Amino acid sequence: MSFFGFDTNLPRDRDRGPAASRGFFENPDPFADIARATAVEDDGIDFEDTYDGLGDQLDDDQDAFNDDTFGGGGNAGAGAGAGTSVGRDFDFFGRTAEVSNAIDEEQMRYALQNPQAARAPPAAPQETYVPAQHAAEPTIKRTGYEKYSDPGYIPDLQAKSSVWGIAQEKREPSPAMIPTMPAASRKMMSLEEVEAQMRNRGQAFGPETTQSIPQTMPDMSFPRHPQGLPMLPDGFPANIPPEILRAHLEKGGLPPHLAHMADPRAMYGSPGPMMPGQPLQQFDQNNRPPRDLPSQDPRHAGPPPVQRQHVPPPPSRGPNGGLPVITNTEQLIHLTEEQRNAYLMEDAKRAKRNHKIFLLSRGNGLMTPQDKNFITRIQLQQLVAAAGNVVDADPEAVLAEDFYYQVYSQIRGAPRQHPHQPLGHFAQTYLLQTGNRISGHGNRRAFHSADNHMQRMQQQVQRAVEAAKAKPKNKQLIIEGSLGKISFSNAKAPKHMLNIKRPDSSEGIRPKKVQSNLSIGDRKSLLGNIEAVYNALMSMEDMERTMPPPPEEGDTEAIQEHLEWRQKVQSLNQKLWQALKVMEPIVPNSTTPHPFIAFLSYPKGKKAIPRIFRHIDQEQRVTILTMIVVHLDTLDVVHLAQASGPNDSQLPVAVREAIDLFSLAVMPSLLGYVNEAAFNIIIGLLGLVIAQTQVLAVARTKIGLGILTMLLSRAEIIKEAGQASERDWQQWVEKFNVLFDMLEPSLVHIFPGSINSGDDMYVWQFLAAVGIGASPEQQQRLVIAVKDRVMETVSYSKSLPADMSSQRLGNVNLFMRAIGLDVDLLG
Amino acid sequence: MLFFSFFKTLTNQTVTIELKNDIRIRGILKSVDQYLNIKLDDVEVLELDKYPHLSSVKNMFIRGSVVRYVMLPRSEVDVGLLEDATRREAANQAGKAR
Numbered sequence: 001m002s003f004f005g006f007d008t009n010l011p012r013d014r015d016r017g018p019a020a021s022r023g024f025f026e027n028p029d030p031f032a033d034i035a036r037a038t039a040v041e042d043d044g045i046d047f048e049d050t051y052d053g054l055g056d057q058l059d060d061d062q063d064a065f066n067d068d069t070f071g072g073g074g075n076a077g078a079g080a081g082a083g084t085s086v087g088r089d090f091d092f093f094g095r096t097a098e099v100s101n102a103i104d105e106e107q108m109r110y111a112l113q114n115p116q117a118a119r120a121p122p123a124a125p126q127e128t129y130v131p132a133q134h135a136a137e138p139t140i141k142r143t144g145y146e147k148y149s150d151p152g153y154i155p156d157l158q159a160k161s162s163v164w165g166i167a168q169e170k171r172e173p174s175p176a177m178i179p180t181m182p183a184a185s186r187k188m189m190s191l192e193e194v195e196a197q198m199r200n201r202g203q204a205f206g207p208e209t210t211q212s213i214p215q216t217m218p219d220m221s222f223p224r225h226p227q228g229l230p231m232l233p234d235g236f237p238a239n240i241p242p243e244i245l246r247a248h249l250e251k252g253g254l255p256p257h258l259a260h261m262a263d264p265r266a267m268y269g270s271p272g273p274m275m276p277g278q279p280l281q282q283f284d285q286n287n288r289p290p291r292d293l294p295s296q297d298p299r300h301a302g303p304p305p306v307q308r309q310h311v312p313p314p315p316s317r318g319p320n321g322g323l324p325v326i327t328n329t330e331q332l333i334h335l336t337e338e339q340r341n342a343y344l345m346e347d348a349k350r351a352k353r354n355h356k357i358f359l360l361s362r363g364n365g366l367m368t369p370q371d372k373n374f375i376t377r378i379q380l381q382q383l384v385a386a387a388g389n390v391v392d393a394d395p396e397a398v399l400a401e402d403f404y405y406q407v408y409s410q411i412r413g414a415p416r417q418h419p420h421q422p423l424g425h426f427a428q429t430y431l432l433q434t435g436n437r438i439s440g441h442g443n444r445r446a447f448h449s450a451d452n453h454m455q456r457m458q459q460q461v462q463r464a465v466e467a468a469k470a471k472p473k474n475k476q477l478i479i480e481g482s483l484g485k486i487s488f489s490n491a492k493a494p495k496h497m498l499n500i501k502r503p504d505s506s507e508g509i510r511p512k513k514v515q516s517n518l519s520i521g522d523r524k525s526l527l528g529n530i531e532a533v534y535n536a537l538m539s540m541e542d543m544e545r546t547m548p549p550p551p552e553e554g555d556t557e558a559i560q561e562h563l564e565w566r567q568k569v570q571s572l573n574q575k576l577w578q579a580l581k582v583m584e585p586i587v588p589n590s591t592t593p594h595p596f597i598a599f600l601s602y603p604k605g606k607k608a609i610p611r612i613f614r615h616i617d618q619e620q621r622v623t624i625l626t627m628i629v630v631h632l633d634t635l636d637v638v639h640l641a642q643a644s645g646p647n648d649s650q651l652p653v654a655v656r657e658a659i660d661l662f663s664l665a666v667m668p669s670l671l672g673y674v675n676e677a678a679f680n681i682i683i684g685l686l687g688l689v690i691a692q693t694q695v696l697a698v699a700r701t702k703i704g705l706g707i708l709t710m711l712l713s714r715a716e717i718i719k720e721a722g723q724a725s726e727r728d729w730q731q732w733v734e735k736f737n738v739l740f741d742m743l744e745p746s747l748v749h750i751f752p753g754s755i756n757s758g759d760d761m762y763v764w765q766f767l768a769a770v771g772i773g774a775s776p777e778q779q780q781r782l783v784i785a786v787k788d789r790v791m792e793t794v795s796y797s798k799s800l801p802a803d804m805s806s807q808r809l810g811n812v813n814l815f816m817r818a819i820g821l822d823v824d825l826l827g
Numbered sequence: 828m829l830f831f832s833f834f835k836t837l838t839n840q841t842v843t844i845e846l847k848n849d850i851r852i853r854g855i856l857k858s859v860d861q862y863l864n865i866k867l868d869d870v871e872v873l874e875l876d877k878y879p880h881l882s883s884v885k886n887m888f889i890r891g892s893v894v895r896y897v898m899l900p901r902s903e904v905d906v907g908l909l910e911d912a913t914r915r916e917a918a919n920q921a922g923k924a925r
Contacts, residue, residue: 400915400919401828401832401919402828402831402832402835403829403832403911403912403915403916404829404832404833404836404908404909404912405831405832405833405835405836406832407908407912408836408905408908409836411905411908531914534910534911534914535914535918538911538914538915604910607907
């Protein structure tokens with residue numbers, strides 16, 4: 001049963017013979033293949049392309065000549081004659097061939113039968129009007145229809161009809177037929193027009209008039225959804241609801257102007273699935289009415305040329321979305337000006353929108369929701385793999401990966417709001433967002449498997465994370481038999497260009513080697529040593545960060561925890577102490593410096609001292625101080641600074657930098673300890689300086705003087721505070737006297753450079769420290785020793801700007817006041 | 828991740844970037860990513876007369892692989908911390924390699 005309820009009884013029709021019923025539907029279309037080829041390239045044929053609007057021009061009440069068009073069936077007399085003649089009317093070549101054949105044959109017959117040959121030519125025109133029925137007449141032996149009894153000819157036709165009528169789609173243009181019907185195929189009627197005509201005729205004339213049509217009926221209902229997505233809004237009249245249209249249609253009395261305004265596609269689109277597509281187009285091409293069909297109908301003579309002008313070639317898509325507008329121009333005339341304007345506006349809008357929809361819909365339906373979910377899952381997986389797994393949320397891991405930034409942010413203030421938000425959070429956040437979006441989507445569309453997909457997605461991400469965690473350590477895969485290696489890489493661990501396999505055994509041995517070879521004192525092992533110190537320091541600092549809260553009374557667990565922590569710290573402390581090599585035996589007169597002194601000779605080592613002092617106890621601190629004091633003259637900052645004689649104003653830059661660094665990094669730590677040291681320690685240290693070092697050399701350097709100043713001033717403070725026992729004090733005075741006696745001859749030489757070199761404050765500080773502790777007699781000697789320098793500085797400072805002058809004088813005054821004088825007294 | 832971590836601390840600082848084609852660009856570092864791609868704002872191309880086509884460029888995104896040098900404001904670099912970060916990085920790498 002066909003869609004429109006027409007009789008689809010094909011075999012019966014076929015019995016009627018090819019000439020009687022098929023008529024022009026048999027016409028091959030030589031251009032069909034071209035159109036089809038181009039249409040295939042431009043995938044997705046739009047309905048608009050195939051529609052030429054002819055159907056709009058049909059009037060319900062003007063279908064009286066449908067018989068002529070479609071071959072009115074077996075009507076007798078003129079009707080039959082007209083039907084059949086219409087059927088072949090467009091076959092000009094065939095006609096001509098018939099006629100010329102007939103003429104030739106007539107001439108031959110006449111020549112044979114009637115030698116007089118009087119009126120042979122006039123017989124030919126009669127023959128041209130002889131249709132199939134006449135051809136069957138036995139009285140006429142040779143007619144134009146002999147061609148159809150030609151065994152090579154008729155099967156060809158039948159094959160054609162069966163192909164498009166039953167198999168529906170495949171239709172090859174027969175080369176033999178192409179030249180026969182060129183005109184018939186030029187202008188094509190779309191399926192809609194054909195349908196409209198048939199429907200109209202069906203309403204008007206009833207079943208008997210449709211006898212010639214049924215061949216087309218199977219095509220009406222064959223599957224038309226190559227894309228599966230009806231583009232219903234396309235061309236749908238915005239101002240006429242489809243329900244109304246349908247209602248009108250079903251009543252059969254759609255007002256003409258409404259019928260035209262209502263896009264036929266809308267009518268077809270509403271009641272049933274109606275899709276443009278390739279099969280349809282082929283169908284259309286097969287069923288085009290001949291182009292001069294309308295010319296037989298005087299009422300249709302006007303519009304068709306207009307329509308033809310606007311028939312777009314199928315592949316040329318684009319702004320032609322508003323095609324119906326043009327086909328409706330005739331009807332628009334009948335509207336009022338206002339209506340017309342409104343309609344035109346509406347239509348322009350619709351055209352624009354259709355075009356946009358068309359552009360957007362190119363990829364419509366390419367992916368199913370499942371496909372999309374699949375892609376999303378893959379993307380999420382990659383995101384998780386690239387941005388690091390969720391485990392990175394652990395602050396420790398973040399710190400390990402992003403140490404500089406994290407600490408820097410804490411020190412200098414975070415430039416972003418969530419400095420602790422790790423990258424992994426991003427992936428998580430994104431995952432959650434996507435989840436919401438997808439599930440919301442699913443609910444709205446009642447897409448039942450959405451939740452399922454979400455679960456699967458989460459599971460997959462989880463699995464990806466676990467896989468990343470459990471990922472084997474080896475970063476490459478060597479497939480057996482392959483020549484190359486496949487390296488796994490991601491943003492965090494880029495592919496290694498070189499893959500040097502480090503033997504595992506060397507890992508444990510190397511540090512030991514360094515330790516045992518340390519006495520060699522070569523630069524490399526020293527640097528390695530410093531790094532070991534730093535590593536120990538860093539792990540100790542980490543321990544400090546993870547210090548458990550101080551345990552409360554009775555909380556055994558916390559106490560236990562705390563104890564364990566203390567133990568760990570202790571072991572790290574030992575590690576650090578080992579690495580520092582402070583306790584290495586002192587080899588007298590050794591050419592290589594003590595490891596710890598060598599450690600201090602590197603800027604890195606100097607910088608480490610303050611950090612080390614924070615993590616060691618007092619005993620260790622005094623040990624370090626002792627080591628430094630014992631080796632005072634071999635310290636680089638003392639040893640190398642020796643080159644500077646009194647007249648040698650400038651030290652090498654590197655040495656000065658080293659001295660500055662030592663003053664900044666090491667001295668405060670030592671001072672911090674000395675300021676709390678017991679008196680006996682100070683005495684012992686001073687004794688060490690005197691006994692173990694070349695005091696004169698030490699005294700000629702900034703660092704050496706600084707340490708001496710440190711000791712002397714601490715002793716003075718202890719004495720002032722009354723903490724010194726008499727016996728200790730006696731010891732101290734003894735040592736001090738020795739020191740003073742040693743220094744007195746060279747007191748002039750302890751000043752750096754010439755008077756104008758500037759930085760001599762530390763010398764005045766030292767002299768002040770000496771002066772305070774000195775006996776009056778020693779103070780006298782002191783004044784005599786440095787008198788010249790004092791006078792020089794005072795006079796020199798008079799030539800300086802006020803602030804510098806007061807600074808220099810202040811330095812001198814530091815000493816002067818220590819011995820109970822003042823620069824002002826010098827006038 | 829050390830360099831990434833390091834450059835992140837330089838956001839909103841003025842840096843000068845020298846590309847491998849010798850163009851030097853000074854601008855405010857807006858952001859940097861793990862590939863060390865760099866986003867610069869308020870850019871100013873040094874030796875602009877050589878590269879007139881860049882005269883109207885106000886901000887840019889530089890692919891990390893084309894950067895030769897990044898010149899930083901010294902005061903914004905915590906050398907000690909950077910040294911420690913380097914040690915940690917090295918320790919991490921050693922840990923991973925093993």
